Amino acid sequence: MKKHILAFSVALLAAGAAHAQSDDTLAKIKASGSITEGVREASGVLSYALGNGVYTGFHYEVCANIIHDVQKQLGLSNLETRYVPVTSANRIPLVKNGTVDIECGSTSNTLTRQTEVAFADTLYVEDVRMAVKANSGINSLSDLNGKTVVTTTGTTALQVARQYKRAKNVDFHEIFGKDHSDSFLLLETGRADAFVLDSQVLAGRIAMARNPKDFKIVGETLSVEPIAIMIRKNDPAFKKAVDGSIARQVRDGTVARLYDKWFMKPIAPSNTTLNLPASAATRAAWENLNDKPAEAYKVN
Template sequence: MKKSLFVLAALAAAGAAQAQATDTLKKIKDSGSITLGVRESSGALSYTLGDGKYAGFHTEMALKIAADLQKQLGLAKLEIKQQPVTSQNRLPLVQNGTVDLECGSTTNNATRGKDVAFAVTTFVEEVRIAVKTASGITNIGQLTGKTVATTTGTTSVQTLRKHERANGVDFKEIFGKDHADSFLLLESGRADAFVMDGQILAGNISKSKNPADFKIVGEVLSVEPIACMLRKDDPAFKKAVDDSIKNQIKDGSLAKLYDKWFMQAIPPTNTKVGLPLSDATKSAWAAPNDKPMEDYAKK
């Protein structure tokens, strides 16, 4: 009996420790700071301007979320730290508490949902193929015998291989450490194609030396909901983040942010990505939800 009570006490203590570990609002209030996960080269969603400065649609949206959290917690001041993450380390850095809220270009899928939680979807992505304009490649079938680049830690090449039109297509994979590195593989000729989220492709093309040298081709490989990532089992923090996003949708500020980053000239090169708000993203905003990409595939 005593042994059973000891086990129960140990389990209760572990549960309390887990609850404390995932009380992000308390962590933010006690420390007076929040750490946002940002990306170096995730298109217009999140990217670096150099000198430790980050910008983009999701980066600016995250700053607004942080301001709303500061107000909710009654903090006179909130220090905002920006931690660059990669496709490889973003999940563990959220899980271990290094990053409180990652707003980059992460797809909400069932596998990741086992380890982290997601806020409501703020961008619906289409995975596409970028090639050099002079390559003559226009579809998946023409990738046979070619070298295809993607970024380590992403699912884009897996998505390509699973596409029904990729049946019998045999190509070599090559991996960049981040999206800028993957685009460089295409730009330098080491890869014949770069498979990735359409807006990341468009963003990297717009910032290249000669944007006309590249084009996005072929079929849409998959439709994926992109959302901010946070620790699991922290309903109060998730609600606070979701409420901020929903308010940004309701008051029109999120739409203004989208126009700013995707339809207007953006730094550092003052070029336009030129990607109008899609019907899929409009639908996600009209009925905010945190459904994983598997639910989109069922449509």
């Protein structure tokens, strides 16, 4: 009997140690000499794939700088970055279960999500609108009556669209793309009349389309949402390191330069320009760094 109790106690101690290790990302990074980054393959200019396992984008570059600062903090001569492509549907579970240490995509910081994960300080504040074909005649959300609207599975845009549908008594059919590329393809091929999502993702998909002039972003702002880098909950040391790097990048002008590079200048692979100046809300976030959720923001 005592042997069984001892074995059970050892098992509990081992499980507790494993859990503690998973909640101490800095210790995990130092012990393994590697960090695992969640990246997106088509999240506008925040994070996207160039092919052959190469990723880039605004949040991707911010995260590269964070990882470099973490390496210096830990005194590591080398730190390997391992990339895991994530989707809107699996990004939160992969952060929670320790598969991904830091997710550098286009995740909205919401109160509901804060019960499962933590967010770094916000560097980009997004508005949710819709993309349509330029010749569709759709200019407002009220024009969606009887139309088909696509959103990407696992995004907050779905809830926002449904709220509008109920509030305005607009009857539209909902379909879902498995990722942003799939959602845009549904719009491009005429299977959807409108694609509702973050404006910068919509602008990025349009910029990379075969004929960008065939599409436009229209309609009212459905919601204003802080988009932030995601990490595990209950890991104050890692959050402090991440937020400290972000503060440094704001302070020395890195963030402003990266924003100009990705939102105001031609980007690969299409060499097109989004021409999306930093909004007042985004600039306010830089000036007063915080991790407030979307519910703290109001639609004007």
